[in-house]
Every structure is written in structure tokens, then in C-alpha cells.
Amino acid sequence: MRPRSLLRYYGQNAVIWTFIPAFFFLIVCAFLSSILLEQYFLGLIAEAYPDADTANRDLLFAQMENVALGVLSTEDGVLQSLATDYAEFGNTIQRARGWLVILLSLSLAGFAYLKAMPQFRARESVEKVLGGLFLSSATIAILITVAIVASLLLEALRFFDVYPLWDFLTGLHWSPNIAVHADQVGFSGSFGMIPVLGGTLLITLIAMAVSVPVGLLSAIYMSEFAHPKLRNFFKPTLEILAGIPTVVYGFFAALTAAPFFRSIGLSLGLDVSSESALAAGAVMGVMIIPFISSLSDDVIRAVPRSLRDAALGLGATRSEMVIKVLLPAAFPGLVGAFLLAISRAIGETMIVVMAVGTAANLTFNPLESVTTVTVQIVGLLTGDTVFDSPKTLSAFALGIMLFVMTLGLNVAALTLSRRIAEKYE
Amino acid sequence: MEKYPNKMTVCDVSVHYGDKRALGGVSLDIPENQIIALIGASGCGKSTFLRCLNRMNDEISGCRVAGEILLDEQNIYAQNVDPVLMRARVGMVFQKPNPFPKSIFDNIAFGPRIHEITQSEAELKDIVHSALERVGMIDEVKNRLGDSAIGLSSGQQQRICIARAVAIAPEGVLMDEPCSALDPIATAKIEGLIEALAADYTIVIVTHSMQQAARISQRSAFFHLGELIEVDGTSKIFTSPNDPRTENYITGRFG
Numbered sequence A: 001m002r003p004r005s006l007l008r009y010y011g012q013n014a015v016i017w018t019f020i021p022a023f024f025f026l027i028v029c030a031f032l033s034s035i036l037l038e039q040y041f042l043g044l045i046a047e048a049y050p051d052a053d054t055a056n057r058d059l060l061f062a063q064m065e066n067v068a069l070g071v072l073s074t075e076d077g078v079l080q081s082l083a084t085d086y087a088e089f090g091n092t093i094q095r096a097r098g099w100l101v102i103l104l105s106l107s108l109a110g111f112a113y114l115k116a117m118p119q120f121r122a123r124e125s126v127e128k129v130l131g132g133l134f135l136s137s138a139t140i141a142i143l144i145t146v147a148i149v150a151s152l153l154l155e156a157l158r159f160f161d162v163y164p165l166w167d168f169l170t171g172l173h174w175s176p177n178i179a180v181h182a183d184q185v186g187f188s189g190s191f192g193m194i195p196v197l198g199g200t201l202l203i204t205l206i207a208m209a210v211s212v213p214v215g216l217l218s219a220i221y222m223s224e225f226a227h228p229k230l231r232n233f234f235k236p237t238l239e240i241l242a243g244i245p246t247v248v249y250g251f252f253a254a255l256t257a258a259p260f261f262r263s264i265g266l267s268l269g270l271d272v273s274s275e276s277a278l279a280a281g282a283v284m285g286v287m288i289i290p291f292i293s294s295l296s297d298d299v300i301r302a303v304p305r306s307l308r309d310a311a312l313g314l315g316a317t318r319s320e321m322v323i324k325v326l327l328p329a330a331f332p333g334l335v336g337a338f339l340l341a342i343s344r345a346i347g348e349t350m351i352v353v354m355a356v357g358t359a360a361n362l363t364f365n366p367l368e369s370v371t372t373v374t375v376q377i378v379g380l381l382t383g384d385t386v387f388d389s390p391k392t393l394s395a396f397a398l399g400i401m402l403f404v405m406t407l408g409l410n411v412a413a414l415t416l417s418r419r420i421a422e423k424y425e
Numbered sequence B: 001m002e003k004y005p006n007k008m009t010v011c012d013v014s015v016h017y018g019d020k021r022a023l024g025g026v027s028l029d030i031p032e033n034q035i036i037a038l039i040g041a042s043g044c045g046k047s048t049f050l051r052c053l054n055r056m057n058d059e060i061s062g063c064r065v066a067g068e069i070l071l072d073e074q075n076i077y078a079q080n081v082d083p084v085l086m087r088a089r090v091g092m093v094f095q096k097p098n099p100f101p102k103s104i105f106d107n108i109a110f111g112p113r114i115h116e117i118t119q120s121e122a123e124l125k126d127i128v129h130s131a132l133e134r135v136g137m138i139d140e141v142k143n144r145l146g147d148s149a150i151g152l153s154s155g156q157q158q159r160i161c162i163a164r165a166v167a168i169a170p171e172g173v174l175m176d177e178p179c180s181a182l183d184p185i186a187t188a189k190i191e192g193l194i195e196a197l198a199a200d201y202t203i204v205i206v207t208h209s210m211q212q213a214a215r216i217s218q219r220s221a222f223f224h225l226g227e228l229i230e231v232d233g234t235s236k237i238f239t240s241p242n243d244p245r246t247e248n249y250i251t252g253r254f255g
Ligand SMILES: Nc1ncnc2c1ncn2[C@@H]1O[C@H](COP(=O)(O)OP(=O)(O)OP(=O)(O)O)[C@@H](O)[C@H]1O
Pocket: B017, B022, B040, B041, B042, B043, B044, B045, B046, B047, B048, B049, B060
């Protein structure tokens, strides 16, 4: 009988059976055995130190682990002997695990060997396993996203337990630092997000005012006017801008742009704050230029060649063609690109952390200093903080707001670019 | 046969894409108010030749054109000729209907607007209406001039494209397989339309359909591997061609 599949599929099938189940077994085993080991030794610790509470027992366990690893020495004889046992147990389990995996892998290899008969549909079987692998990778990515959002949401809900949602959304005053200590019962910090949101929007607006014209025009230049050789020089150069770490933009904003705007302001007789929204926004705009230009370039190039030919064939000049045909046709896609850029600007952190203040002024004057959602989150969660004070919890509430805004923008952008794709299929 | 004056004269034109020669030493007369068909196998350079006639090849990077093409005695490849203005005199209709994603009215008004043929809205309306009349569509679309041209059938779209080309009153119209994306009924309509247009315009049409060439053109030019093999009255080409290669192509022995 002729084999039902090409010979290589039998080989692939054998490889899959030999390695993949053993690999997953190893992961699960490592996970389970460490949990079991921990539970068992926590029990022993509870017996040995009857007066220790949960937190203390966890601490003792950590100490014991370190003693077992040899990074810590202890005078405590009980802990020392526990540590010795722990190390021994660990070794035994590890060794047993190793042998089990080898055994499993060998026996499954044997199984696959026996199964490799001409009537076995090896190709279908390999396809099925690979399909399953792809599916599980995709699922893992989605699950992780869901888990992150859920944990954000849970913490935010704890905040809204102690602070009314409505006040958070509409309050005009943001000063979280009044309630620093968790033991301040009946805290009086004020968490109105409007000034923070306003600062974010102001800086985003400035960034877009810088990046949209420059990015869009350079995209048009590159796709419609530049000689291919020039384009091959321009495009990578612009993309270098995208490769600069944001922290570099951050100190550029703080050390170069801010003093620059300040001195210009002074010479015009204007008082420009040294942490002005203008400086941070402008530098953020520069950061976003390559993002906008490369997205717009894609959108513009997606407009079919035939429309360009039609306009040029009617005696339109290149710029008439661009303005009257290309831009209107690409408009929805361009708006989509701008929305994506806005969502990037809103979520951008490093530049504003370095160049923007923390005082939440409610102002739309770009020369003053404002604060942004991301700056506040960083400020609230770094340094010495107690993790269940309203102050820290408010960071999660801000995080959810940020998430909702960027999600909305991204969905809108996606819908728009899908619309343009439908129009020209 | 009546003798027509030449609208365009092509003298020894060669075209290169990069280092590759696509067309070599083509010389051809294009008589006024007649239809001349360009035939030949795929890749022989018909579209390339057509694009030379209104300098659309300028838009293709790496494309070089040598030789002279006279339009009313003036070389369109001369230094002082503005290709943009030149294209307003010789319009083009493409293989795939390519209306702009705008209203029917704006499609046809596009040319008149960019060339500022008129300043008054009323006159613009007249221009659009008479262009639609020329292509026999006025009754089909006069109540929906504001609708998007993308929503029309492809036969209607192609006629809109022809109306768009004639709206700027060109002297010649170049057509690159204008019917190859259309069904037989739409094709018949466009063929009738092309014949009617020949009264006022000089028309150069590329086609893969021998029947189409025979039906509508007065002259035919046969291209083969980047060279013009022969050009003559259509009936002569289709009944007693001079060159065996022409005969082979027409009788379907190759290509
Ligand atoms: N933009 C271009 N870049 C490089 N080579 C090209 C380009 N356009 C056409 N060519 C080449 O020039 C030659 C002639 O092409 P052309 O499109 O004029 O043929 P055609 O006769 O119109 O064919 P078809 O009947 O298939 O439309 C072909 O060999 C083609 O590969």
C-alpha cells in the first residue's frame, strides 16, 4: 500500500509527538511542583513558628529560600534545617521531573513510530496540531489583554468605592497629595480629572499642530513629487526619527526646547513657563512626524494609480491632482492615521514626564505649565506609596480613562481605514 | 478614398524603459477626424506608443522617449511645450473605467474647472450637459448628477470617462482598450459612441478585438515586438496585408 501522506509528514508527526507534549508537561510540572513545595513548607513553617502571622510566614519562607540558595546565612537553627530540607526536596523533584520528561518523550516517540503506518493520515494530523498551536498563541495574546484590562478595572473600581465616579469625571480640581497616608481616615484629597485631561488634550493638540502638516506634506512629497532616488534617501532618514528613544526626546524637550521657547517668549515680552505645554507638545509633535508621514504615505499610495492617470490625462498638474483627487480620495484613511497619532500622543509618557510639571492647572494657555494623565500616573505610582490609599488607586482610574480614550480612537481609525479599503476594492 | 490632412505625425519614435527598448523607430501619420486602430500582440508596445501621443510617459520614471511627434506641425516633445497644456488638447480614456470618487457632475466638470474654461456656474452646467449628451447619457443620469460616479455600472462609468475627456473640447482622444472590461452590449454602445465622436475628434484606439478594429476604424496599424510593421486602410490590412506577420496575427496564427 502507498503511504497516504508524503513521507516528510510522518517525520514531522514524530517530531511533534516527541517534543511538544513533553515541553508542555515540563512547564506544567515546574509550575505545579513549585506551588506544592511552597504550600508544604509554609505548613512546616507554621508548625515551627506558631506565633507568626501570614505576612511573617511569607517573610520566613523567602528567607528560607535564600538560605537554601546560599545567598543568605542564618543563625536560626530551625530555619537552617528547614532550608537544608527545602534544597534537598527541590533537587529530588527536579531530578524526578527530568526523568519523567525523558520517559514521556521517549514513549511518545515510540508511539509515533508505531503509528507511522501507510494508512495513517500524517498530513492531516500535523496540520491539526499546527493549527492548534497557532490558535493557542492567538488566544494567549487575547487572554493577556483581557487580564490586564480586568486588573486595571478592578483597582479602578476600588477607587470609585471611596471616591464618586461623577466627581472624578467632572471635578475641576486635582490635588491627590493631600491624602498621603492610608491611615488618614476620611481623606480630603481631591480627584477631579478635568484639569489633567485638559492638560493632556492641550499638549496633544500642540503635538498634532506640529506633526500633521509636516508629516502629511512630507508624505505627499515623497509619494508624488520626489524622484525615486531622493525618496530612497528621505524615507529611511525620516524613519531614523522614529528610532530615537523617547527618553532622548524627553531631555531634548526639557533641556533644549523649553529654554528656547522661554527665551523667545522673553524677547517678545511674554512670560513662558519653563515647563510650558508648548515645549513638550512641540517635541512630541516632532516625535510623531515619522509616524504620521509613514502612515499617510501608505494611505496615499493605496489610492489607485488609475485615478492619478485620469487626472493627469485631463491636463491636471501634479499639485492639482494631489489636491483635487488624491487627498479627497485618501481623506478617510488620512483621518484614521491622524487618530492613531492622537492616541499615541495621549499615551506618550517619557517626554511629558521629563518636560512637563505636576501642578494641575486648568488652562488652555500653551505658555503655562500643565500636567497630563500619564505624568500623574507616573507620579502617583512611583516612590514610596501605600498600595491601597485613594492616592495610588486614583492612578488606576486615570489608567482606565486613558485606555478608554485610546481604544475609542483606535477603533475609529480602524473603521475609517476599512471604509477607504471598501471604496477601492 | 478621401484624403484627410494629418492631425499628428510621428517621426522615428523610440521608447526605452530604463535600458530596455520597448519601441523602436516608429513613424506614422494620424489623419484628422478619423479613427485609427492600433493592433498587435500583448506586450508589443501599443500602450507605450499611445502614451507617447499625449506625453503620459513623462509620468513613468525611467521612461525615455526619442524622436518627434508633431501635433498640428508642432513637436510636442520640444523644449517649450508644456505637457500639461498639451494633455488638455489630446485626452485619454483608459482600459479600466476610472471615474473619480466624486459626483457625476464633478467628474465631468473636473477638466473645465482646472482649465478655467468658464467662470460661470450656468455655463459649466451647459458644458456638463452637452458632454453627457455627446455620450448619450443625458437621459440616464440627468436626475442624479449629484450621485457618486462609483455607483454606476462599468459601461456607464466608461462613458462618463469619455464624457469627462470630451468636456474640455480636446482635438484628439486616445483610447487604450476602452471596451475590454465591458460586456458586449456596453461595448456596442461605446463603439457607436466612438464612431460618432470621430466627426469632431481624431481618435487613436488600442484594441485586441479584430472585429472591433474592423468595425470602427478607417486605418489600422499593426505592431509587433516594439516595431510598427505596417499601417494602411483597415479593409486593406484585414483583406490583403503586405507583411506575412500581419496576416499571421490577423488570421490568429500567433499572438
Ligand atoms: N512602466 C513600465 N516599466 C517598464 N517596462 C514597461 C512599462 N510599461 C511597459 N513596459 C514594457 O514595455 C513593453 C510594451 O508594453 P506595453 O504596455 O506598451 O504593451 P501593450 O502592447 O500595450 O500590451 P497589452 O496589449 O498587454 O496592453 C512590454 O515589454 C512591457 O514589459
